[in-house]
Amino acid sequence: MQRASSNTKAVCSWPHRTALLLVCLTFPLIWVGGLVTTYDAGMAVPDWPNTYGYNLFLYPLSTWWAGPWDLFIEHGHRLLAALVGLVTIGWVYLVRRHDPRHWMFRFSLLCLGMVLLQGMLGGARVLLDANLLARLHGCLGPLFFGSCVAGAVFTSKWWHAGEVDLPPMPDRGKLSRSVRMAWVVFGLAYLQLVLGAHLRHLTPTWPPLVFRLIVFSHLAGALALLLQAAGLKANLARLGALGVASRIATLVTALVAVQIVAGSLAWRVKYQWPAWVPQPDWLRTHTVAAEGMPQVLTVTSHVAIGSLILATSLLLALRLTRAASLAGTACRRPQTTHSVSREVMA
Numbered sequence: 001m002q003r004a005s006s007n008t009k010a011v012c013s014w015p016h017r018t019a020l021l022l023v024c025l026t027f028p029l030i031w032v033g034g035l036v037t038t039y040d041a042g043m044a045v046p047d048w049p050n051t052y053g054y055n056l057f058l059y060p061l062s063t064w065w066a067g068p069w070d071l072f073i074e075h076g077h078r079l080l081a082a083l084v085g086l087v088t089i090g091w092v093y094l095v096r097r098h099d100p101r102h103w104m105f106r107f108s109l110l111c112l113g114m115v116l117l118q119g120m121l122g123g124a125r126v127l128l129d130a131n132l133l134a135r136l137h138g139c140l141g142p143l144f145f146g147s148c149v150a151g152a153v154f155t156s157k158w159w160h161a162g163e164v165d166l167p168p169m170p171d172r173g174k175l176s177r178s179v180r181m182a183w184v185v186f187g188l189a190y191l192q193l194v195l196g197a198h199l200r201h202l203t204p205t206w207p208p209l210v211f212r213l214i215v216f217s218h219l220a221g222a223l224a225l226l227l228q229a230a231g232l233k234a235n236l237a238r239l240g241a242l243g244v245a246s247r248i249a250t251l252v253t254a255l256v257a258v259q260i261v262a263g264s265l266a267w268r269v270k271y272q273w274p275a276w277v278p279q280p281d282w283l284r285t286h287t288v289a290a291e292g293m294p295q296v297l298t299v300t301s302h303v304a305i306g307s308l309i310l311a312t313s314l315l316l317a318l319r320l321t322r323a324a325s326l327a328g329t330a331c332r333r334p335q336t337t338h339s340v341s342r343e344v345m346a
Contacts (some may be wrong), residue, residue, distance in 0.1 A: 011160050012098035017092040019152035025084050026145045026162045032077045033141060034303035037080060038296050039198055041070030048123040051075055056082060081119060088115045104154055114144045138197035144305040149311045153318050175324045181232040182317035188225040189310045195221060196306060212216040222260050229253040248316040255309045269295040
């Protein structure tokens with residue numbers, strides 16, 4: 001245990017700090033990207049990678065701040081995306097220099113490739129004005145956000161030291177079941193994002209049947225995600241893992257419940273509810289205003305919460321996977337659970 005403690009102290013904190021910075025920058029980027037789509041401002045700047053002929057970083061500040069709102073958020077989206085890309089490059093450098101794990105360096109390169117691809121998809125979306133590219137752009141952004149969260153987990157002292165919230169002498173079989181359930185939650189969360197991207201970027205030539213199919217699939221997926229997240233929370237409670245993992249499971253379940261409410265409101269402010277849905281008179285007679293403040297805030301929040309569910313479910317899945325790995329080590333070695341949980345895993 002002393003050996004693990006000394007190794008933990010030797011871990012450079014800069015890769016982890018930079019990964020946390022990436023997380024903190026990418027989440028607002030998703031919000032701004034959601035605003036761009038909600039306001040239909042993606043084509044406010046017709047050229048790329050320049051902005052009206054100017055270098056992205058040299059576009060006049062006064063023109064940007066005093067210009068139309070759609071130009072303001074589209075150019076701001078580009079600037080924030082460029083900042084995320086630069087920080088990702090710096091993170092790759094720090095991982096290469098301070099982290100001896102070869103797989104971690106390869107993972108950082110994967111994240112860099114994702115952010116570069118995301119930028120190219122965004123640029124191609126502007127130049128070609130294709131809905132398919134918009135959907136791909138909307139699906140890759142949350143996945144990159146989840147990868148940033150994973151990078152923060154992999155570079156943390158917790159991961160290096162192998163400190164996990166395991167009950168005394170855990171049943172590895174039950175823990176493995178929780179791991180599988182956590183990855184299913186993550187998969188369902190991403191599937192919901194994919195379906196949501198299709199609803200956000202509809203192709204006008206699609207027949208109405210396709211739209212109804214996507215809507216009903218999205219609704220069924222929301223119910224399945226809620227039940228799976230609640231089941232995972234209950235399974236962790238039966239297991240006795242009442243530490244950080246259980247609290248994250250509670251957070252995921254709560255976020256899914258909030259997301260269902262937000263999705264219902266997003267439908268209301270965009271399409272109206274069906275006449276058979278009970279609602280007060282003031283809401284029944286309320287007129288849907290395209291790009292009005294209620295619509296913008298509700299729809300964009302729905303998009304951002306979806307990305308947050310994806311990231312937190314991935315965090316939970318990684319934490320439980322790490323716990324199951326150390327529990328298996330405890331079964332193979334003549335050590336106590338307490339000592340194994342602090343063993344350094346390369």
